[in-house]
Amino acid sequence: MxxxxxxxxxxxxxxxxxxxxxxxxxxxxxxxxxxxxxxxxxxxxxFSFYDEKLQRNIDNATHAVLGANKEVKKLLGKEKFFSKIFLLKDKQIHSRFWQEIPFLLLSIFNTAPQKIAKSLLISTACKLFPFLPPQRKFYFSQGNLSxxxxxxxxxxxxxxxxxxxxxxxxxxxxxxxxxxxxxxxxxxxxxxxxxxxxxxxxxxxxxxxPQFDFNPIINIYFRTSVPLTLPNNIPFLGTPDNLADWIFINQDIVAVTISDSQNIQLKDEELARRIWQEIRAVNGLTPAFLPPYRVMRHQRATICQDEKNQALxxxxxxxxxxxxxxxxxxxxxxxxxxxxxxxxxxxxxxxxx
Ligand SMILES: Cc1cc2nc3c(=O)[nH]c(=O)nc-3n(C[C@H](O)[C@H](O)[C@H](O)COP(=O)(O)OP(=O)(O)OC[C@H]3O[C@@H](n4cnc5c(N)ncnc54)[C@H](O)[C@@H]3O)c2cc1C
Known part of the structure; x- marks a missing residue:
């Protein structure tokens, strides 16, 4: 039949x-x-694309993934994951992530930590528990998301x-x-x-x-004349004291992510200058000149993950x-x-x- x-x-x-x-x-x-x-x-x-201004493949937004994300890990392959999360606090680089929980929550939920829905915090904490070293390994995209x-x-x-x-x-x-x-x-x-x-x-x-509220993210990419390094040659750094949240190094491309960026009113060039100063300061240098950059503003990067939106x-x-x-x-x-x-x-x- x-x-x-x-x-x-x-x-x-x-x-x-x-x-x-x-x-x-x-x-x-x-x-x-x-x-x-x-x-x-x-x-x-x-996704990734070829950026004419920077003349490099870049991602529409640098994506970071924890080793705890098992499904993404299956697609990427576990050898892609770096070993530790590095943070810069009070001019010291360290890996004591538990000292910066609010900063990490902001990065994970793209929502101000004090606003994140409690049920979502609890369910996520349960999934991450006991947060052993392999789960804390970190990947970031390097123009290769697609x-x-x-x-x-x-x-x-x-x-x-x-x-x-x-x-x-x-x-x-x-x-x-x-x-x-x-x-x-x-x-x-x-x-x-x-x-x-x-x-x-x-x-x-x-x-x-239902109609959701959304939170934005800003990504900024710089193309440097020579590959930039961070102290101790680390590939990425969380900077809770700065306007930039995360700095990622991929040869001559330096990518920056700013989560929940709705309060940032600066125009592209002003923002790029300010962030470039922060990047140079990590290495104790003053900015000589602003390299070519691309600012990408994602107005609806994720839904706002507060109580109201979580309920929807x-x-x-x-x-x-x-x-x-x-x-x-x-x-x-x-x-x-x-x-x-x-x-x-x-x-x-x-x-x-
Ligand atoms: C700036 C930024 C940074 C991020 N950083 C991270 C990170 O570090 N780590 C992480 O894990 N996640 C991150 N995310 C979140 C991650 O990108 C999303 O969770 C994920 O890509 C969502 O995938 P999706 O398929 O659910 O939705 P989407 O990727 O939004 O897919 C929806 C699709 O529907 C298509 N579409 C829309 N309307 C129509 C229509 N009318 N007809 C046909 N097609 C339509 C769209 O074009 C799109 O392709 C980030 C997101 C942004 C924006």
């Missing part, structure tokens, strides 16, 4: 959408999987349609019947499943649901539509919004479909 082949329509080609394709392929080998991505590239908030995390996942879908923007849906009772894209409408078969791997803002606009996060991948499931970093209520949460959310879909 003829039975219609099931198609999984994944909306959004970020890490969550691509991971969903991978997990679905493992479970439903014969299913058809299509990813629709609005941008011209895959990866969402996590190559390391995104491209290896692209092969799991049968078709990837970039430049396809989902604009609306049609529904009948509790089922979605048509996906309306900028290019054309896609009518759903009776067995088809839709997976939203959208960010929280786009999900709300298209499917409805879903507890399951199933939605009120029978044929719609959700994934994405913001959908994993008990995780900080990060790469690990994006992958975990895709894994959860498989359990719930």
């Amino acid at each position: 003829f039975s219609e082949k099931k198609t999984f329509h994944i909306i959004g080609g970020g890490l969550a959408g691509l991971s969903a394709a991978k997990f679905i392929r493992k479970k439903h080998q014969k299913a058809r999987i299509i990813i629709y991505e609005a941008a011209s590239h895959l990866g969402g908030r996590c 190559a390391k995390l995104i491209e290896p996942l692209a092969g799991f879908a049968d078709e990837i349609k970039t430049g396809w923007v989902l604009q609306k849906i049609s529904k009948q009772e509790n089922k979605i019947t048509t996906l309306k894209f900028n290019h054309q409408d896609v009518k759903l078969g009776a067995n088809d499943i839709v997976i939203s791997a959208l960010d929280a803002k786009q999900y709300q606009l298209i499917f409805g649901g 996060r879903p507890t399951s991948a199933q939605t009120s539509y029978q044929n719609l499931f959700i994934c994405g970093d913001w959908t994993m209520k008990n995780y900080p919004c990060c790469l690990e949460a994006a992958i975990k959310s895709a894994q959860r879909i498989i359990k719930e479909i």
